Amino acid sequence: MTSLVSTAFSWWPGACSKTFTHSEDPLVLPTNSGPARAFPELIKDITPPCNLNPFLFNGHLQTAWTAVKSDGPAIHYKRRTFESESAGVEGHFTVDFVVAPPSVPAGKVAEDGGPEDDGLREDPLGVGHTSLPPRTTYFTEKEYEGLGSEDSKPLLITLHGLSGGSYEVYLRHVLAPLIVPTEDEASGRGLSGGEWECLVVNSRGCAGSKITNSILYNARATWDVRQVVKWCRQRWPNRPLYGIGYSLGANILTNYIGEEGSDCLLNAAVIVSNPWKLEVTSLALQRSWVGMNVYSATMGKNMRALFERHREQILVNKSISEERIRKLKYLHEFDREVQCATWGYPTEGAYYRDATSADSVLDIRIPVFVLHARDDPIACDEACPYEEIRQNPYVVMCATSGGGHLSWFELGGGRWHAKPAVAFLNAMAREVDFSKMVPHPLPQMGPRGGHKTSFVFEPMRRKMHIPGSQ
Numbered sequence: 282m283t284s285l286v287s288t289a290f291s292w293w294p295g296a297c298s299k300t301f302t303h304s305e306d307p308l309v310l311p312t313n314s315g316p317a318r319a320f321p322e323l324i325k326d327i328t329p330p331c332n333l334n335p336f337l338f339n340g341h342l343q344t345a346w347t348a349v350k351s352d353g354p355a356i357h358y359k360r361r362t363f364e365s366e367s368a369g370v371e372g373h374f375t376v377d378f379v380v381a382p383p384s385v386p387a388g389k390v391a392e393d394g395g396p397e398d399d400g401l402r403e404d405p406l407g408v409g410h411t412s413l414p415p416r417t418t419y420f421t422e423k424e425y426e427g428l429g430s431e432d433s434k435p436l437l438i439t440l441h442g443l444s445g446g447s448y449e450v451y452l453r454h455v456l457a458p459l460i461v462p463t464e465d466e467a468s469g470r471g472l473s474g475g476e477w478e479c480l481v482v483n484s485r486g487c488a489g490s491k492i493t494n495s496i497l498y499n500a501r502a503t504w505d506v507r508q509v510v511k512w513c514r515q516r517w518p519n520r521p522l523y524g525i526g527y528s529l530g531a532n533i534l535t536n537y538i539g540e541e542g543s544d545c546l547l548n549a550a551v552i553v554s555n556p557w558k559l560e561v562t563s564l565a566l567q568r569s570w571v572g573m574n575v576y577s578a579t580m581g582k583n584m585r586a587l588f589e590r591h592r593e594q595i596l597v598n599k600s601i602s603e604e605r606i607r608k609l610k611y612l613h614e615f616d617r618e619v620q621c622a623t624w625g626y627p628t629e630g631a632y633y634r635d636a637t638s639a640d641s642v643l644d645i646r647i648p649v650f651v652l653h654a655r656d657d658p659i660a661c662d663e664a665c666p667y668e669e670i671r672q673n674p675y676v677v678m679c680a681t682s683g684g685g686h687l688s689w690f691e692l693g694g695g696r697w698h699a700k701p702a703v704a705f706l707n708a709m710a711r712e713v714d715f716s717k718m719v720p721h722p723l724p725q726m727g728p729r730g731g732h733k734t735s736f737v738f739e740p741m742r743r744k745m746h747i748p749g750s751q
Contacts, residue, residue: 294335294608295334295335296331297331297681299319299331302670302671303320303673304321304672307674308320310648311713311717311718315414318712322642324650332691333689333691339685340656340658340686341571344686346688346690347451347688351450358378359378359417359419360375360422361375361378361420363505365505367507371494373490373493374483374484376481378480379479379481381462381475401418402418405421410491411591414448417488429516429517430470431519432518435519435523436479436523437477439530440506441488441527442530443584444463445527446487450696451527451553455525459475460475477689482505484529485497486590486591497587500559501638507541510537514546515737523710524537526550526551527688529556532555532556532557532638534550539644542644543646547647547649548650549650549709550647554687557665558639559634559637560634561661561663563577572659585607598623601618601622613629617629620632635745640666640669640741641741644718645673645676648677648709649675652698652702654679654681654686654688657684659686660686673723
């Protein structure tokens with residue numbers, strides 16, 4: 282049916298082709314009712330035709346349109362500040378939990394900072410914030426302590442892109458259909474009032490949060506999401522957990538899933554606009570005027586603004602030069618000055634190579650759906666790990682011919698990526714019986730064909746590590 286619809290609309294201006302990359306030896310997914318399904322077959326069935334705004338006819342126009350500040354779906358959050366439990370990366374970060382909108386007096390239109398933002402606006406833990414995003418307030422201690430439950434509602438854990446946060450429109454387009462109010466009594470309970478519960482892990486210093494030491498975050502900073510996933514499993518022992526990551530958050534989430542391997546507590550995940558091989562994407566940006574002076578300069582500006590908001594804390598690290606940061610313009614220059622000084626990398630290239638998530642694909646052991654646009658000017662196609670994906674039956678990628686970076690704008694303002702992402706998450710939660718999942722046998726990575734050797738390839742072996750740690 283999906284292929285017939287795709288063919289029928291292939292003439293449509295703005296219609297994009299789709300290609301699927303996956304292993305020839307597919308993962309088989311047991312279902313709650315009916316026969317088991319091959320993972321690639323399920324993905325192809327749930328992925329709709331990709332018909333984008335014909336006036337935004339290339340990746341640059343699609344990506345540039347994100348600067349047009351659309352309101353997007355209204356998502357309300359309650360925030361909680363967490364203290365890191367990871368040795369060597371002490372500090373604080375925030376998690377924004379999706380909640381049902383508060384009741385607004387009849388006849389009044391919801392406005393940011395208005396009646397719909399009723400709630401605690403000061404951090405009960407005292408860490409505080411530089412600003413609060415729209416529709417975001419804090420849990421009271423009583424509300425937070427009452428979060429635990431025995432329900433089995435699916436829970437989505439979201440990671441945003443570089444210098445973003447829970448307020449980003451691209452992620453709210455995915456959250457909105459998952460939390461539509463439901464008549465079902467079991468689903469209606471909980472924070473969101475919908476079929477799903479959702480939360481967003483804000484990177485340190487993002488979304489108005491404060492940092493309490495000189496550490497921000499980097500492209501392989503998996504420790505905070507790991508802590509949140511474990512916390513969710515303890516707080517809600519019966520909830521199936523899922524993940525979705527966008528851009529830099531997609532790189533972090535991929536690294537986390539690869540690091541966890543078969544012990545991953547997530548049932549499945551979606552990866553959107555991942556830059557994958559960070560050195561490749563950085564060099565690709567530096568090859569063109571637009572890449573350098575539009576995309577890299579914009580991202581560099583955003584990271585400088587993050588520095589300004591947390592200047593006092595970041596400069597506790599005496600190897601970071603305020604004078605040099607104020608002079609830099611591009612993202613790779615920021616990474617050279619701040620990320621290298623923070624984490625001990627000798628160059629930004631060493632940081633990019635160590636933080637890449639392309640090899641992490643090989644250690645993924647849960648179903649992962651990847652969305653990629655081949656005309657993405659930031660997460661470029663040459664950095665996409667097509668061959669690694671073909672090696673792992675747990676990963677299926679849909680690449681569209683258009684869509685730009687975190688864009689996929691349709692006529693009318695919709696975002697196409699939300700449709701397959703939501704369809705995948707609902708299929709995993711409603712149709713797949715994970716209790717009957719049989720691990721897919723994978724060959725040991727290293728020389729094959731009977732050749733005797735002591736060497737083994739370990740995809741997750743990192744150059745930067747804490748000595749003595751696993």
